[in-house]
Amino acid sequence: MPVMTVDRRRVLAVLAGLLIGLFGPLLIGAPASAHAALTASDPNNGSTIPDAPNKVTLTFSESVQLIQGKIRVLAPDGSRADQGEPSVSGSQVTIPLRNGGGRGTYLVTYRVTSADSHPVAGTLTYSVGAASTPPSADSDAEVAVDPVVRALIPTGKFLGYAGLVLLVGPVLVLALLWPHRLERRGPGRLVWTGIGLVVGSTLLGLWLQAPYTLGTGLFDVTVSDIRDVLGSTFGAVMLVRLGVVTAAAFLLRPLLVGTGGAESRLDLALLGVLGVAALATWPLTGHPTASPVAGVSVVIDALHLAAMAVWLGGLVMLFGFLLPQANARELGAILPIWSRWAMTAVGALIFAGVVQALIEVSTLDGLINSTYGRMILAKVGIAAVVIGIAAWSRRLVASRVAEENPSRLRRVVVAELALTAVVLGVTSFLVQEPPPRTAQAAETGPVSTNVTQTLTSDKMSLKVDVFPAKVGNNSIHLYAYTPDNRPQTVVEWKAAAALPAKGIEPIEIPLLRISDYHAIGDIGLPMAGEWTLKFTARTSEIDQSTLTMTAKIS
Template sequence: MLAGLLLGLFGPLLAAAPASAHAALVGSDPANGSVVPDAPNRVTLTFSESVQLISDRIQVLAPDGSRADQGEPTVSGSQVTIPLRSGGGRGTYLVSYRVTSADSHPVAGTVTYSVGAASTPPSGAQETDVDVDPVVGALIPIGKYLGYAGLVLLVGPVLVLALLWPHRLDRRGPGRVIWTGIGLVAGSTLLGLWLQAPYTLGTGLFEVTVDDLRDVLGSTFGAVMLVRLGVVVASAFLLRPLLTGPAGGESRLDLALLGVLGVTALATWPLTGHPTASPVPGVSVVIDALHLGAMAVWLGGLVMLFAFLLPRADARELGAILPIWSRWAAAAVGALIFAGVVQALIEVSTLDGLINSTYGRMILAKVGLAAAVLAVAALSRKMVKSRAAAETPGPLRRIVLAELAITAVVLGVTSLLVQEPPPRTAQAVESGPVSTTVDQTLTSEKMSLQVSIFPAQAGNNSIHLYAYTPDSKPLPVVEWKATASLPAKNLEGIEVPLLRITDFHAIGDVNLPYPGDWEFKFTARTTEIDQTTLTMTAKIS
């Protein structure tokens, strides 16, 4: 029963942001939906945070469905570069990607661009969304749950056993609790390493290959999880004298080393989560580790108090232990509140995000439940100060059970919270890549004119013109002319100076002083006697 309670109030809060806070594609070159005159030699994808590549999960399809990419893509921070084959044909290309974000979650999607003119996008394998096997998706939160439960059964009980445990009491019961904690942390770490492969690839639980596991172990996620596993194994050896030897048999050096290992282990949780992609990653990692450590000390100590000390210790022993534990608990709760406030400011950042987002409202619900837990904890602290608990520990034991019961309710709220992205991240995901360029293709019997206006906003704008024959071959132009008008403001005939770059390509800069529906007139003279005039309307914001 306690295993379902001891995860507690704040343990999974650390995973609240990471669970669905992924990187977002914020830009691409060529831009999504754009039309470019010539086939580029590479495609660049820019994300909202640093990403890692997944083997063979990025491709570019040509208009005929063949692979247009060549060689391996490269990544530098938040930017992925995909080299392309030279001499690509005209039409629409499809870029399909699946990468891993800094918080270890997969991100997938597609981008299209066209060379010369748009066509029907190619069909083929497309990463249109992040598909996750249902079994894998269900096991991931279970694995995290077990890891947090293991920390609760490990950190708090070790501290109590090393510093507060009466010499006369047997250590076998607490030893079993601590070994259970070690097993849960180690097991959840191994499970996390296994699940990361099908999770990032979108495959089934038993479709993992040796190469897939090798890729996971070679990633940042895998390295951090291996560090955690190593720390757990080293801690198990150092804990043996404390758990099996005589009271006081453990050395101060062993306890100091356990402290260092404990801090290292706590840091591995935020290092595999969203804090690494925070606007202030150093602060977020430290705050999350502090949050996790305070939770493990408080709830782990409550488990020891409820299961062993209150039923077994005598009045004299409780009179010495409870005041010290009360001060520990007060410090842990203070650290929880401080860390929670700082992390909420980072993830929510605005009052509107707190009130008008699902994530923010769940935070408020957790605050209300946390207030109830603190009220019960204050009652137990009052009993400890009055020393009544040392004489009759039964009432205090019931209060401790009430604290654990309320945290089970908070855990239910947190389980929903982990499915919601924080407002800051959600905004980045929703915005996605946005191109402000206006691209239009104007046609006549003699020519096809591709027009690009950037940034299509009031102020200075650049205009690119490309001339093609009706059968999509470059058409040499002897002379270009262009004008811009805004009828709504009675602005007529603003001349756009144009410069020939190639036989069929011209560029120009023009100041469009007002937003609105601008009318453009383009004249292209192809011979001494032949010229074509085309008009278009573009919305300038």
């Protein structure tokens, strides 16, 4: 009996150390960076357009979902320019605008949820006719997260992954390897603990998603906010997880109390199906859904989780129950089978990890020069040591030393658990870090290729827009103003473009007078370089102004 007491304490110590090693980094890390990025907008960010549009279109790097009341367009006077509800189709958000927008600079603020369930926020501006002082942005323009919510999100992840480890591996061992003579009370408590952790983490995740996406406090959540979360993709997946785990709990009762037999084979088959469905819910709420090959990423991530849960959960059962309680004959039957399971799980982990890295990193530069890539290299190095230890444990099993002296194998298992905890600790940080492909999209953002300059003389101010400022066809918009920034009537326009560095003489640009102060023209620019643009605006029979600028054409 004293030996059993010591064993139980050691089991609890190992479990505590394992879970802290696996998930402790999550408790001090911030929620994962948003993985969606604004890649384009219409009108372009910072551009000036001649007439007020009837809509604004935002295009992101991945599909997004709307957050009610968090997208606005403010007119130059600070009033709302948007009208009706915005709509979303995949990665594109369309914001309808009211008619008759005035001249000046408009401000667009947005806050949406990316495909991997993280909020994305920002602002952009565009001007109609001429630029003015933009309206002030509100707090929705930044991804602000309440500190308490920020701390509880990794806690919820901790609970979920801990529950997965304590559920999958022990159930598999009980169903296929557990000796009939041993009681199942201890492993049963382990499994029920795993179920409780998964359910608790899911409920906590559903609650936290509302203040996380809205940027509010933990208790500033209304019934309507929770309803919105449940109606989102994130909410639907989490509800599926709850339903699957609840169904599995009913099927597990006979297995955990030892009453299952041949008649429970159907239950075991159903448990297998439910297990696959439950594992799939983890990648469906993470960044695998935003991968360029989302279907492959989801399957690979689920395989990675399954292999991890089988291997670690099985090691916990081996160390905590089988090695202390099974006799030599039982270990002789169990250990070779477990050794093959472990080898298969390790192979699945390696395969899934390589595929995930190829999808998320894809280049050698991304592997070496990004935080995400360096974490993968660290993970690979530690994993290599773990695989070496696992190979040593297989040799012990093959030599049948462990059957007569289980303590030797238990020491090897402890080493496996410890180093695997470090590997998955690195993985915990890896989940928080945007992969190179999404980090690049976030850094690039919506890039305007327009050239915009304001030219001045003592008689007028001329605003010039050239777009797309690339070799090929380009449009030119001219806006004339008085020195005090009022529209200036222009009777006649003239324009020319030259590239002296390449010996290209001035090319006349045909202009069309749109209004008293606005003209447009089109020209095909055949080469890249610093083009010289010359404009002449005649404002009366005797008054005219000639202004010159350079525009870099790429």
